[in-house]
Amino acid sequence: MKPWLRGLVPLTVVVLAATACGGDSSGDDTDLKGDTVTVIGTWGGDEQKAFLEMVKPWEQQTGATVKYTGTRDINTILTTGVASGVLPDLAGLPGPGQMVEYANAGKLLPLDGVLDLATYQSEVAPALVEVGKVEGKIHGVFIKAAVKGLMWYSPKLHDYAASPPATWTDLLSQATANQGAAKATWCLGIESGAASGWPATDWIEDLVLRTAGPAAYTQWYQGKIKWSDPAIKNAFQMYVNDVVGKTYGGTVTAVATNFENAGNPLFASPPGCVFLHQASFITGLGGFKSLTAGTDYNFFPFPDINPQYAGAVEGAGDLFGMFHDTPAAKSLMRYLVTAPAQDIWVKIGGALSANKNATSYKDDISKRSAALLANAKVFAFDASDLMPSAMNDAFWRGMVALTNGSKSVDQTLADLDAAQKDAYTS
Template identity: 35%
Template structure:
């Protein structure tokens, strides 16, 4: 997701749906959940949770709340789906909604709240959000002035992964500006005779999202927060020259066959390469550079690499643009928001726990993920890169912007934008792609 995405933090680590679906047992209209129907029966002690987080990550998620379940006598039944973005609306419309959903896109949560399917967050959740989350993060769960959801996990995007030893052996230096990054790309290609970058857009139904992350990083760094915020609100359309400029800058890398796709083939392999696969190419030395969020640490470890400043693989944040662009501690990121379809007591208790520092520390201590919860101890993170990412999120000087595609209406962010990135790297002219993406915006 964006697994969010993992979530997107894994929007898209959701590659295989979890076996053994637990379907909500009670039907009803909008705003009605499945497990907790408020009738005082046994189902009140079962809370169903639906999301994109799958496989090992789902196992760790369930482990993170296991002790709390036992202490509170509530059974949390988690169900993962790689079709979450489409199915959550179908289930809500059919009266088969879960009690809680882990939304990898605030824009999708806003869609569901606006349509009347979600219930406002209870006071205990609102208090946790006010105490432990920044105003920006609180805003991502707020729709028309009402808080509907609390943040869960988070990621810092825009990391560029590389091998410190390979850089040292070749005398390559970490770039401090976007122009230096482009110059470094040319230097690596010249020195090795091979493409420096490996890029994978593949992610099942979410194919294309890694490309949106690139564009978002460039828009924020090149044009600044005002343009970025206007873009999210469609006050700055995709057809605006400032957005086209971001595509042009990314194109200096992604559309140059001399620069991609290391370890996989030509430009045509960008779409067919799963977003997780380049971790293996990095560890094997088949590619030198890869752009991906902080959660990629876990993929590199799974591929047999050691992530450390003096280890096999390390990362630096995508550098900014000189002159009038956004500079300093300015980053994009992702995460999930937990929203409720019913207001039973047990559902509210689970929602409160998931918004707390107790849960954040429990999950982060199990490894592989981070949170923007201010009550999180960075030392619980499983790697140095994740500790750095937590430091960025908790630093009051940081300007953080949530992944733009996740904030846009799902028809754009999880629709025409994803598809547009696929068409673009497959050769469709930029102007045509931008017009097609813009056409996805709802008319009202």
């Protein structure tokens, strides 16, 4: 170390001590005054506002402050942080794969001793609790969640609320019967910057879950069955025939339209399509944002396909974990998963809570999607999020190629099989 640098050390040590840890305390919430908890997450814009709103009561109660950094490059930042040992106290985790990695590196700390386990497990859907576990111990919790695979429609074209389609064939025939002036059955838009293709992966996941069942679904994302397996291939073929073939504007529109705006033709006059398949969070985006829930748009859940696997629901969410077990960080973690804290974000809107007891949803639509999440008979976590990131990327790319017609189903599956060989080895 250079001598002039050495001069700076005492100063910075004091600063670090003041910001990073609160010294040895008993973990009592009352003596956190002046402490700081650093948090890094993917939430920006309105989400960042909602999160800061959510931590405000905790700050007031304890006298501690939260320093939040939002970045969508969370994967890069945390990977660098884990490798070099400089980490925030709490952080949003890029995905379940990285959670396991960080936990195995000994950096991500178990939350079993931090959370009120009995309450947490009774309030959160078991499948979500399960996703957050590494070697049997909870390392990640869900601050917010989403239900995937909802069928959005405009009640002004036809109101499906009274008798929502119960099966896939029922859905397709009802769509044709009630098409009216609409130009096509589906609205589809899979553009999403570097993550383009993910809305189509959700389609495949929903179809696999309901045609092949949760067991095959699990083997599939674990890389234990091939993509060209008939169970998976069937879903791809359904997607090409029943969805892409009946898409508003054709394949070029589907690939070039941002997922946020994919649903806009629902509300055009004459409507472009009858249904949009998208997750619960779409209500805060694109054309949905300025419309009224219930009167302008509504949804019904993805219908069952194989009756054997009835009642399956796919969901996703943002994992959240702890890197430093300072008393303030522990206290904040405990607070964030509670129903009163979750209620704050739920009230602001734009997200569902994984917590069943957070029920102050703004509108009936969010309430119903939250109920789906809480009461699902079979709950599956987003498969592409659970795959290794190389596999996930290949899946996204493959879906773009398949949707715009540059690759056939067989070619796409062959590409994905090739990617699978390497993706699961490391």
